[in-house]
Every structure is written in C-alpha cells, then in structure tokens.
Amino acid sequence: MNVSVPINYTQAESDLIDRFEQRKADLPGSVAVAALREAAIRQLREKGLPHRRVEEYKYSDLRAFLKSAAPLAEKAKLEDLESILSNQNVFGDLDRYRIVIANGAFVAGLSDVEDLAKEGVTVSSLQDALAGETGAQLLTMPKTGQDDGIVALNTAFVQGGAVIVVREGADLSKPVELIQVATSSGSQAVRNSISVGKGAKLRLLETFVGDTGDGELNTVFDYTIEDGAALATTRLITGKVSTARLFTSIATVGAEAEFKSLGFIAGSRFARNQQFVNFTGENSEAKIYGVTMAGGEDLADQTLIVDHAVPHCNSREFFKTVLDGRSKGVYQGRINVAPHAQKTDGEMMTQALLLSEEAEMANKPELEIFADDVICAHGATSGQIDEDLLFYLRARGIPEDEARTLLVLAFLSEAIEEYDEEDVTEGLEERVRDWLAGH
Amino acid sequence: MPAVQETIDKVKAIDVDQYKYGFVTDIESEKGAKGLSEETVRFLSAKKSEPEWMTEWRLDALRRFQQMEEPTWARVSYPKIDFDDLYYWAAPKSVEGPKSLDEVDPELLETYAKLGIPLAEQEILAGVEPKNRVAVDAVFDSVSVVTTFKEELKKAGVIFCSISEALREYPDLVKKYLGSVVPVTDNFYATLNSAVFSDGSFVYVPEGVRCPMELSTYFRINEQNTGQFERTLIIADKGSYVSYLEGCTAPQRDENQLHAAVVELVALEDAEIKYSTVQNWFPGDKDGKGGIYNFVTKRGDCRGKNSKISWTQVETGSAITWKYPSCILRGENSRGEFYSIAVSNGHQQIDSGTKMIHLGKNTSSRVISKGISAGKSENTYRGLISAHRKASNARNFTQCDSLLIGQDCGAHTVPYIESKNASAQFEHEATTSKISDDQMFYCLQRGLSEEEAVALIVNGFVKDVIQQLPMEFAVEAQKLISISLEGSVG
Numbered sequence: 001m002n003v004s005v006p007i008n009y010t011q012a013e014s015d016l017i018d019r020f021e022q023r024k025a026d027l028p029g030s031v032a033v034a035a036l037r038e039a040a041i042r043q044l045r046e047k048g049l050p051h052r053r054v055e056e057y058k059y060s061d062l063r064a065f066l067k068s069a070a071p072l073a074e075k076a077k078l079e080d081l082e083s084i085l086s087n088q089n090v091f092g093d094l095d096r097y098r099i100v101i102a103n104g105a106f107v108a109g110l111s112d113v114e115d116l117a118k119e120g121v122t123v124s125s126l127q128d129a130l131a132g133e134t135g136a137q138l139l140t141m142p143k144t145g146q147d148d149g150i151v152a153l154n155t156a157f158v159q160g161g162a163v164i165v166v167r168e169g170a171d172l173s174k175p176v177e178l179i180q181v182a183t184s185s186g187s188q189a190v191r192n193s194i195s196v197g198k199g200a201k202l203r204l205l206e207t208f209v210g211d212t213g214d215g216e217l218n219t220v221f222d223y224t225i226e227d228g229a230a231l232a233t234t235r236l237i238t239g240k241v242s243t244a245r246l247f248t249s250i251a252t253v254g255a256e257a258e259f260k261s262l263g264f265i266a267g268s269r270f271a272r273n274q275q276f277v278n279f280t281g282e283n284s285e286a287k288i289y290g291v292t293m294a295g296g297e298d299l300a301d302q303t304l305i306v307d308h309a310v311p312h313c314n315s316r317e318f319f320k321t322v323l324d325g326r327s328k329g330v331y332q333g334r335i336n337v338a339p340h341a342q343k344t345d346g347e348m349m350t351q352a353l354l355l356s357e358e359a360e361m362a363n364k365p366e367l368e369i370f371a372d373d374v375i376c377a378h379g380a381t382s383g384q385i386d387e388d389l390l391f392y393l394r395a396r397g398i399p400e401d402e403a404r405t406l407l408v409l410a411f412l413s414e415a416i417e418e419y420d421e422e423d424v425t426e427g428l429e430e431r432v433r434d435w436l437a438g439h
Numbered sequence: 440m441p442a443v444q445e446t447i448d449k450v451k452a453i454d455v456d457q458y459k460y461g462f463v464t465d466i467e468s469e470k471g472a473k474g475l476s477e478e479t480v481r482f483l484s485a486k487k488s489e490p491e492w493m494t495e496w497r498l499d500a501l502r503r504f505q506q507m508e509e510p511t512w513a514r515v516s517y518p519k520i521d522f523d524d525l526y527y528w529a530a531p532k533s534v535e536g537p538k539s540l541d542e543v544d545p546e547l548l549e550t551y552a553k554l555g556i557p558l559a560e561q562e563i564l565a566g567v568e569p570k571n572r573v574a575v576d577a578v579f580d581s582v583s584v585v586t587t588f589k590e591e592l593k594k595a596g597v598i599f600c601s602i603s604e605a606l607r608e609y610p611d612l613v614k615k616y617l618g619s620v621v622p623v624t625d626n627f628y629a630t631l632n633s634a635v636f637s638d639g640s641f642v643y644v645p646e647g648v649r650c651p652m653e654l655s656t657y658f659r660i661n662e663q664n665t666g667q668f669e670r671t672l673i674i675a676d677k678g679s680y681v682s683y684l685e686g687c688t689a690p691q692r693d694e695n696q697l698h699a700a701v702v703e704l705v706a707l708e709d710a711e712i713k714y715s716t717v718q719n720w721f722p723g724d725k726d727g728k729g730g731i732y733n734f735v736t737k738r739g740d741c742r743g744k745n746s747k748i749s750w751t752q753v754e755t756g757s758a759i760t761w762k763y764p765s766c767i768l769r770g771e772n773s774r775g776e777f778y779s780i781a782v783s784n785g786h787q788q789i790d791s792g793t794k795m796i797h798l799g800k801n802t803s804s805r806v807i808s809k810g811i812s813a814g815k816s817e818n819t820y821r822g823l824i825s826a827h828r829k830a831s832n833a834r835n836f837t838q839c840d841s842l843l844i845g846q847d848c849g850a851h852t853v854p855y856i857e858s859k860n861a862s863a864q865f866e867h868e869a870t871t872s873k874i875s876d877d878q879m880f881y882c883l884q885r886g887l888s889e890e891e892a893v894a895l896i897v898n899g900f901v902k903d904v905i906q907q908l909p910m911e912f913a914v915e916a917q918k919l920i921s922i923s924l925e926g927s928v929g
Contacts, residue, residue: 055512339846354861358828363856365867372843380867382858 007048015069016044020156023072028127032136040156050149059330059362060301065270066244070215072159073186076102080183088209090236091427095174099123102181104159104188120170126191127160138193142252144307145276150246154220157189168197175203175423185213195224196231204233216244223251227281230258234424237265237273244270255281262289262419264428265300266435275304282312289419290319291412293435294327301330308337314345320415321352322408323359324439334366341371348378353411405436447844461691461721464550464661471528479527480634487603490610500623500633507627513790514819515759527635529580529662551577574599576640576656580665583638595651598643602670605641612643616674620703620740628699629736632668639669644679655684666697675710682713689721692729695758699734708743720756727786730758737764741773749776758787765794768802775804783816792822797833806837813844819851826863833863
C-alpha cells in the first residue's frame, strides 16, 4: 500500500523524531548530507519503524520491540576508553591492527593509522569526510536495501565511523580489527566505508565492547570490493545488550572478486544482522556464513539479499542457528538472479537446532530467478538434538551435558570451518563454548 | 543447466495459443443485475430459494467484504477489478436447477461432450463393470446443470449434489460445516465468495463408507463479464474415503473474467480425502489479452485422528492464479499432502503453493511442487510450513523445483518455515537428489539413471491421480508429467 496514513507514533518513534530535531544542527556533514538526513527522517515519519507488516520485518518487529530511544552517546573520555580496551579483548592475543570507533566517532589516536599506512591502507574519519564535497556519496545506497528502515535510521543519525581505503594490490600481513566501543550509555549510529582496491586482500574483524545502556546500536558497513580483490569479514555480535543491535552490510563486488563474511550472534536481546550483496562484475564469488546462538527472550535475525545482476557469479550461504529458552531465531535469505545473469550458481542452506520446548525458528529461504541457465538450490531444516547421537556419546561414557555441548559445537562448527579463516576459528569456538556454559 | 529439448517441446504443445476449449456455447441465458450490492445478494439467495439464515450469512459476508482491502502481497499484477461491473448470476435459461439427464438442453450436453465430459451414465454391460466410472456434477456459469450417478451413490449413503440442492435438502449438514474451515472473513476473495457464491458441489460420505466411484465437478464459464463463484464442501465422516476431481475451462474472450472459489474439506477420524484439480481456464492469448483471474481459497481440515487430506493439482490455465490449497493438521497422526505441477506460458502469472499447519501431535506432511515457466510468464511457489507449540513430532518434507524455459520468464520460490516445537522435524529440499534413499536405491539398482529415478518417483504420485481423470485434457496433464527435471532450480 502506498497510501500514507497518519500513524500514531510509538514512544520510540517520537523519541527518534525529537532527537533528530534537537541534534540535526550538530550532526556532521555538508548541506547535501543534511538533505539526505532529512529525507531519511521523513521516511521514519511516514512509515514509522519497520514492523511485522513490512515483509522484510515479518518476524522481527522492531517497532514493537523498541520501547524508547535513548539520546545519542556523548563523546568518549580517553581514560574510560583506554580502560575498556585493555580489559575487554575479544580475540585474545591474535596479532592484528586496530581501528577504534568510540561512542559513534572514529578515534585516530587509538587506531594503528601509521602502521596501516605502511601496509598501503589509509584510515580516516568518516565524520570529517561527510563534511567534504563527496560526503553525500558515502551515504548513497545501491538498489537492494535502498528503502530499508534501519539503514534510513542510520543515515539520519550517523555520527561518524571509519573510512578505510586499501591500495591496489596491497596484501596485509595481519587482520584488522574494527572495534566499536561504548564508554557510556547512549545510542550509536556508525557508518564505516571500506574499499578494497584492485587485487588487494583484506581480513576484517568487527567487534563491539562496552555497554550502550538503553541506547540502540545501529552500524552500517559499506564495502566496495574492486576487481580481483578479496575481503573476508568476521562480525561478532556478542555481549549482553538490553536493547536493539542493528548491523547492516552493503557489499558491492566487482569482477573476479571475492566477498566472504561470517556473522556471529551470541546472546543479544534483539539482534539483526542484515546483508545486501550486489555483484557488479563477472566471475566473482560471495560466501556468507552465519552462526547464531540465542537463549532467554532473545531474538536473533540473520537476513540477506544476494543480487546476481551479472552472469557467471557464485554465491554460497550457509547459516546455523541454535536456540534455547524462549528465544526466536530468524533467517531470511533471498537470491535474486537478473534476466541475463546466466551461469549463476547459488546455494543456500539454513539449519536450526532447537534445544528447548519454547524456542522457535522461522526460516525463509527465497529464490527469485529470471534467467534459465542457472543452478540455484536452497535447503532448510529444523529439529532437535538427535537422540541416537546423544545415546552413542553417552554409551561411551561422556556425561549428558558434555555430550550435548559436543553436539551443538559440532553443529555450529560446520559453518565456522567452512568459513575457513584460521585466525578466528579458535576464538569463535571459544565463544560458542562460553555461550553454552551460560545456558 | 537449461531445459532439455523434449521438455521445451512438451511445454510448447500446451502453449496459450493452443487452447482448445475456447469455443463459446450459444445459449440463451439469464443474468442478474450487474454490480455488487445487498440486492444482488438477496436476488441470488432468493433465486436459489435459500433458507433465511443463509441469506443473513451472505449479507454478513458482504458487509465485511465492503470493509476489506484487496491484498497486494502476491507476485501478480493486474488492473484493479471493478466489482460493480460484474454479473454475479448467469444461468442458461433452460435450466431451473439440476434435473434428470433427459431434460437437459441438448446444447449443454453437446458443450460437455465437446469438452470430453461424459454426462450420460454409462450402462453397465452384462457382467462387465466399467473400470473407472465417475460421477460428474457439471456447473455451467452460476448453476449446476446436472449431477450424474446420484441414485447409485445414494444407495451407498453418499450425498453428492450441488450445494444449492444441499442447502434445501440437507440444511443441517451444510449449516454445521459451511465456513468451518474457511471462515467468512478468511481473506478478501473468500469473503466475496461467501457473499455471492452461486453453486458448487456438496459431498458427504457417511461413517465407514468408501465412496464407490470417483466424484468430479466440471466448471465451465461461458458468459461474458461474469464472475464465477463456486463453493465446494466435502465432508468425509469417520473412517470414510473419497476421491474428488475438479476440472475447469472457459471460452476465449478478450476481457478478463473472475473466478473466486472456496473449497472446504473436512476429514473426521480415520477418513481420507483425495482432491485433484486439473485447472485449464483460458489463459489469455499470446499477447496476454483476456483470460481468467483464478483467485481461489482451498483448505482442508484434518479434524479427526489419523485423517488424511491429499491435494493434487495440475495448473496450466488462467491468466492469473492465486491459490494455496492448505491442510490444517489438527487431529493426532493426521497427514497432509500437496502435489503440484504448475506450468505457465505466454503472459500467465502464477502465485501458488500450500500451507501445512501442524497443530496436533505426530502430524506429518509432504509437499512436492514443480513449477515450469516459459514465454513471458511468472511462476511463484509460496508456501508455509508451521508447527505450533503442541505439534510434537511433526514432520514435513518439502521439495519444490522450478524450471525456466527461455529468458523472459521468471521462477520464484518463497517458502516460510516456522517451527515452534523442538521435536518438529522439517526438511525443505530444493535439490533433486534427495527423495527416499530406499526408493532411489531400488530404481538405480534396476539401471535407471538418477535423473530418471527422481522423475519416476516424483511423477509416480501425480501419475496415479492423473490417469484417473475422466476428462479429455488428462492427455495434456499426461504430457506434462513426463517432463524432465533436468536443469531445474530450487
């Protein structure tokens, strides 16, 4: 329905609209950026927050979930930041570069800007770039995901982030951790623009530490992978957060390029990891993995759209979900194949394991195909732990709890192993164990 | 992989410009006034001498319909329908309710003969039982023309008549079950149907009876600017069995025609209903002009323990199809099945699939859907499999394949799989290799290739039903089932 009916705003919607009016003057950006922000907030005014009557949010009703919207987080204090960073370390002693975003803004002083420059990577501040002549370009969206409500919300409030440019042919010696920190409560709207030049390779780790209190987290990653380039990105959505955590990836994949990602969600009250992948060149590949764990009253949503707009591209989507308590898991995946995108090979699999009586899973693997010479397949399963397997392990003297842990770990590891990024495999499996220990 | 030549040829043979049933029967007919209003509904109800409660039921539906908005979620597009520019009642003048065969207008009999529907009851030759005798209820525009084999069925205790007759003769049965599966306000078109349904079939199979022959209804839309709104209600009482076939055709006209039917099935304890459809409404010409809008609500309720409902559909006609035959698996151990072949060609748009709603314990369902799109058509499978909290040990197996022929068509799959019970086991397969390992092994061992084996197994289910079809276009359906699965996508 395109008819705009006046809506009764929820508390959260009024909070957001008020917040915009109060803060719009001091949000960074040029006049063109300000216009984009206005357009985005108009979308909120007209449509409200995404709700279950919007097909893409059928199972994840953000409007019903978000009871209020806290003000944007204030600038982080350096000493708070340093103490959080030294106390919370997601990837242990893994050798890596670090880029820090704190309370919504890029912090050059704590990021390895100089070391990265030596490897051919320039890192700069998005809040500065938005003020520049090409600032508005940083906020424009490709076709898929263009009218998404979460992205619009991000555009309206974006405070800052990192602009990362990997020079043509650069091959970094170690991964880069993009760490987002909250030193105080408050909402954060972050956008990171990452571009991997021709033939270059980048491994990215995306983590979050701290506590936003009652503030929501809305982070958008905009990846441009040029011809022959490769990007592998591991996203961790972990820690206990009481409100919504919204992550969006927008990937534009050139010719003969590779995009690989793993979205790891463990224990978030309301987490949505949405990815929009656009192929713009031939012979490229996208491999997208998801590992989701949810318990209690959690809702964990993995959503993606892969748009095969050109011929000869492959995509592989593999998602694993484990649900406990009264949690709800959501998987929505769509492969689009455009009319002339012949020889597309798309394969999508989503599997869910329900550990408790009251957990629920919604799977929606979609195919939208307009070309006749393609191979596309999808599969979806859901069920509980196989009693026979459990019996087998117990018959060999393994206590029940441990046997269950082993089986869940084995179930989830399938995706982690196929993702095949050795640096992070161990760390991720450790996270799975942590989560299981807490349930 | 692209489709194989054999398949392409077969689909071409049933292309829209090959439509064989496009002739118009020149018969004097009587129409109600144009437009949708209380008067129309009262006129309809009076025309059929319905009891007072039925008129009220219809009027209530009409009032609700006027509050509703047309759904837009399906992947189909068409100009808005003007419900006030339609006739809701059209009947051949010579027909005043179904009567004996001798009294039926020969023109009508000829129409059905041309369509390959035998309306004359075959005589049983001395000592020779004809193999597949089928009782037919022939619906022409808004009325049922004739129902065959009524007497013989009556002997077995089976009631098979038009729904108008059932309303007069068996009002209690109708009142008890009508709207109990598809409630009046279920959806836009079902509500419209509730207000203005004209005719359709009514079947009641009493406890423990296995219906002695196949039952079938043949729908024909003849008049111009007329909507056909039929309502079918089938009740299988405890331990009974019935197999029901439905066929439909329409003349070739430039305008679109609306067909909004509601089918309700009720299976009580240990009962089984098998419902097969061969839908061959006029699909429009090769430029997409004309054709039937087929907006149908079909739902079966497995109300009793161990009941079973099986839907089989072969869809080749209609300009637009919007149809989701569903099963509500309420009774313990009940089972639902859905087998579908949907072929779209020309400018056809199909948005079809099924819903399997598991409510009871140990319920199981199986969905096999094959969509084939050619020409400039769009073919969407949309399905819901859901297990509710109490549906322990629910099982579902779904396989949906689609095949594209040519570059201008589209095939889409939109499955919704919702599990609210940990012991529910759902499998949704799009690959063609995983049917039953045992069956596969059996076939492979006998020298069939994997592809042949899969085709054999999948089509085996459908073939059973299609070969039973008494209608001439079963031939078309037969052609389809040999279509190869090669090059199909999930």
